[in-house]
Amino acid sequence: MFDDEYFMRQALRQAQLAYDAGEVPVGAVVVWGEKILAKGHNQVEQLNDSTAHAEMIAMTSAFNTLGSKYLPEAVLYVTVEPCLMCCGAMYWSKLSRIVYGTHDVKNGYKKTTGSNWPFHPKATLTDGVLAEECAELMRNFFIAKR
Numbered sequence: 001m002f003d004d005e006y007f008m009r010q011a012l013r014q015a016q017l018a019y020d021a022g023e024v025p026v027g028a029v030v031v032w033g034e035k036i037l038a039k040g041h042n043q044v045e046q047l048n049d050s051t052a053h054a055e056m057i058a059m060t061s062a063f064n065t066l067g068s069k070y071l072p073e074a075v076l077y078v079t080v081e082p083c084l085m086c087c088g089a090m091y092w093s094k095l096s097r098i099v100y101g102t103h104d105v106k107n108g109y110k111k112t113t114g115s116n117w118p119f120h121p122k123a124t125l126t127d128g129v130l131a132e133e134c135a136e137l138m139r140n141f142f143i144a145k146r
């Protein structure tokens with residue numbers, strides 16, 4: 001069955017790829033209907049690009065796949081609360097829904113926006129999907145770095 005946990009597990013697989021490459025382990029997938037349209041994981045270090053976040057890479061791939069600058073019927077699954085930059089891209093892409101795993105009190109959008117909604121007005125948000133698994137991967141990464 002294709003549900004939020006199924007697609008978040010796919011995002012976690014992407015996060016593991018980032019982890020294995022020495023990147024902060026964040027993964028994302030863009031889903032259209034019940035089909036994964038695009039995948040991405042952090043590649044900031046590999047590409048030497050501070051904007052190469054998992055969400056940005058997945059959305060860019062989805063735009064290219066569809067030949068469109070908007071994703072109004074798509075859902076983005078990401079393992080960690082998006083940063084403000086990624087929220088801006090999500091806003092402009094007109095995603096219908098954003099689903100994330102664990103909160104990011106240090107770099108997540110809530111740190112900057114507080115209670116203000118940074119997503120498109122028609123978008124919905126679900127958080128906490130497989131939160132512990134997503135958080136554990138992040139914890140393990142930073143413990144290993146220290």
